[in-house]
Amino acid sequence: MNHDAYDDNYIRSILNGVKSIAMVGASPVNVRPSYFAFKYLAQRGYDMIPVNPGHVGKALMGKPFVASLADIGRPIDMIDIFRNSSHIMPVVEEALKLSPPPKVIWMQLGARDDAAAEKAEAAGLKVVMNRCPKIEYGRLSSEISWMGVNSRTLSSKRAPVPTQGMRLSLNRTSFGGGQTAASDRAAKNKTEST
Amino acid sequence: MTDRLPGFSTLAVHAGAQPDPTTGARATPIYQTTSFVFNDADHAASLFGLQAFGNIYTRIGNPTNAVLEERVAALEGGTAALAVASGHAAQLVVLQQLMRPGDEVLAARKLYGGSINQFTHAFKAFGWNVAWADPDDAGSFERAVTPHTKAIFIESIANPAGSITDIEAIAAIARNAGVPLIVDNTLASPYLIKPIDHGADIVVHSATKFLGGHGNSLGGIIVDAGTFDWAKDNKYPMLSEPRPEYHGIRIQETFGNFAFAIACRVLGLRDLGPALSPFNAFMILTGIETLPLRMQKHCDNAKAVAEFLSTHPAVSAVNYAGLPGDRYNNLQRKYAPKGAGAVFTFSLKGGYDAGVNLVSNLKLFSHLANVGDTRSLVIHPASTTHSQLDDAAKVKSGAAPDVVRLSIGIEDKEDLIEDLDQALRA
Numbered sequence: 312m313n314h315d316a317y318d319d320n321y322i323r324s325i326l327n328g329v330k331s332i333a334m335v336g337a338s339p340v341n342v343r344p345s346y347f348a349f350k351y352l353a354q355r356g357y358d359m360i361p362v363n364p365g366h367v368g369k370a371l372m373g374k375p376f377v378a379s380l381a382d383i384g385r386p387i388d389m390i391d392i393f394r395n396s397s398h399i400m401p402v403v404e405e406a407l408k409l410s411p412p413p414k415v416i417w418m419q420l421g422a423r424d425d426a427a428a429e430k431a432e433a434a435g436l437k438v439v440m441n442r443c444p445k446i447e448y449g450r451l452s453s454e455i456s457w458m459g460v461n462s463r464t465l466s467s468k469r470a471p472v473p474t475q476g477m478r479l480s481l482n483r484t485s486f487g488g489g490q491t492a493a494s495d496r497a498a499k500n501k502t503e504s505t
Numbered sequence: 506m507t508d509r510l511p512g513f514s515t516l517a518v519h520a521g522a523q524p525d526p527t528t529g530a531r532a533t534p535i536y537q538t539t540s541f542v543f544n545d546a547d548h549a550a551s552l553f554g555l556q557a558f559g560n561i562y563t564r565i566g567n568p569t570n571a572v573l574e575e576r577v578a579a580l581e582g583g584t585a586a587l588a589v590a591s592g593h594a595a596q597l598v599v600l601q602q603l604m605r606p607g608d609e610v611l612a613a614r615k616l617y618g619g620s621i622n623q624f625t626h627a628f629k630a631f632g633w634n635v636a637w638a639d640p641d642d643a644g645s646f647e648r649a650v651t652p653h654t655k656a657i658f659i660e661s662i663a664n665p666a667g668s669i670t671d672i673e674a675i676a677a678i679a680r681n682a683g684v685p686l687i688v689d690n691t692l693a694s695p696y697l698i699k700p701i702d703h704g705a706d707i708v709v710h711s712a713t714k715f716l717g718g719h720g721n722s723l724g725g726i727i728v729d730a731g732t733f734d735w736a737k738d739n740k741y742p743m744l745s746e747p748r749p750e751y752h753g754i755r756i757q758e759t760f761g762n763f764a765f766a767i768a769c770r771v772l773g774l775r776d777l778g779p780a781l782s783p784f785n786a787f788m789i790l791t792g793i794e795t796l797p798l799r800m801q802k803h804c805d806n807a808k809a810v811a812e813f814l815s816t817h818p819a820v821s822a823v824n825y826a827g828l829p830g831d832r833y834n835n836l837q838r839k840y841a842p843k844g845a846g847a848v849f850t851f852s853l854k855g856g857y858d859a860g861v862n863l864v865s866n867l868k869l870f871s872h873l874a875n876v877g878d879t880r881s882l883v884i885h886p887a888s889t890t891h892s893q894l895d896d897a898a899k900v901k902s903g904a905a906p907d908v909v910r911l912s913i914g915i916e917d918k919e920d921l922i923e924d925l926d927q928a929l930r931a
Contacts, residue, residue, distance in 0.1 A: 459574030494731030
């Protein structure tokens with residue numbers, strides 16, 4: 312699996328396929344990226360669970376924080392990890408102990424641990440690293456185009472008007488696998504130099 | 506769903522645009538409105554806090570402008586773009602994200618005269634310094650880099666003589682210096698040159714020129730290549746540090762590889778204010794749909810006119826990179842193989858007076874201060890666009906007193922040649 316650049320169909324199949332997402336490192340502070348992503352994904356209809364031992368007893372968008380993945384107590388489709396690269400492995404190891412294990416491990420923008428990814432893939436999980444599910448959902452639905460972002464997709468079909476809580480179609484035509492060649496190359500060079 | 510990259514012409518027509526969700530309108534509607542209604546208080550707060558995608562106020566973003574932004578980002582191969590009121594506004598907004606008082610931008614000496622003025626005078630009042638280097642000598646950039654250098658700025662095809670810049674050589678110097686390379690791609694347009702493919706980190710346009718293409722609407726575009734690591738070395742606090750304007754958000758951490766375009770929008774455009782009119786965005790979008798067709802015709806006409814002038818007895822020299830033997834011909838074949846653009850200069854044996862006579866005798870060419878119009882244009886840079894430079898700087902920037910600049914339009918080339926011929930004989 313090439314983790315320097317992802318085919319849009321790979322990302323699309325994950326975002327179309329998962330229903331519940333546990334966010335490890337979710338923050339109740341409303342200027343943190345994890346808060347943005349949690350709120351957006353909840354508004355797009357995902358069943359979100361905030362995981363952060365420092366905030367047990369509080370809730371995020373009405374969802375109570377749990378201290379660990381084991382405390383969720385029901386099957387989860389995807390683990391979205393909002394932690395630095397150095398803290399990824401223990402979360403993946405914890406996720407693999409769940410029964411049933413999750414289908415997807417997703418590491419946030421800036422987070423990458425190739426050894427942890429290999430371990431999860433060996434157990435049959437799909438892995439995404441150094442991406443944000445909010446950005447990818449916004450891109451594949453072209454909702455992010457409001458911000459002048461290159462969605463790298465085209466469509467001649469009329470889209471529904473997005474409303475709160477609505478799942479958007481992610482099945483637009485991607486071009487070139489959805490990669491922005493120059494930016495992907497720069498990310499790869501950065502990974503190799505660190 | 507396909508993995509094949511659509512061709513340039515397909516992107517020029519489709520990228521960023523889809524039928525309007527509300528009405529089904531196929532052409533991009535002109536959302537001529539200042540503001541957008543919020544769903545509720547929480548939606549408003551999410552938008553103001555940069556937590557949700559959506560529209561607030563046209564100075565920050567507008568749905569028509571957003572289509573233009575995504576389209577140019579797709580054509581240039583960038584991650585995102587921002588439309589602003591003019592090319593000059595694009596330069597101001599870009600540098601505001603990078604520069605603090607005492608910092609320096611290292612710029613190519615051959616630039617549009619208006620850019621030279623903006624850098625030399627207006628930016629100096631902000632405490633932003635400019636150092637100049639010779640785009641024909643990449644080593645001169647290397648030697649001019651200092652600890653205060655925050656960006657390198659060049660034109661892909663340089664005004665006024667249509668010279669071609671060795672983008673890759675200068676990109677390597679920018680990389681070594683740890684600063685972004687900004688390329689003004691106005692005269693090439695992405696149809697001829699895609700600077701991001703050659704190492705540019707930021708591309709700017711005066712969309713007024715070939716992108717819009719019809720001489721009817723001002724506009725500017727900033728494209729983020731998504732290639733520069735703004736957090737490294739903490740040299741760019743607008744992107745790497747918590748922003749007090751947004752309750753401590755760090756722009757790069759939050760927006761990843763399109764952080765620069767977002768900074769330009771939410772810190773630059775929002776607070777400096779040079780927003781593009783949605784009507785102008787519509788006009789420029791309409792122009793871009795035919796960019797590949799127009800640009801090829803511009804180039805083919807320009808080559809024919811340059812060939813004609815190069816053999817004319819009244820002409821002492823033609824500077825057109827598309828002519829074999831021109832000093833930029835090798836660079837043109839590397840960077841812009843489809844054509845050398847439509848803006849070039851030539852010198853008259855009769856000097857300054859012959860230039861003045863030529864301009865007044867032309868019947869089809871319009872004497873005005875623009876380039877990249879469907880119409881053919883002529884100007885005498887020494888007395889107009891470059892008039893505020895001293896004589897030495899005029900010569901260095903390619904605007905000596907005997908030089909006439911042409912911007913070749915998309916008329917029939919035989920008519921353009923006949924007009925020049927009669928004006929040179931008159």
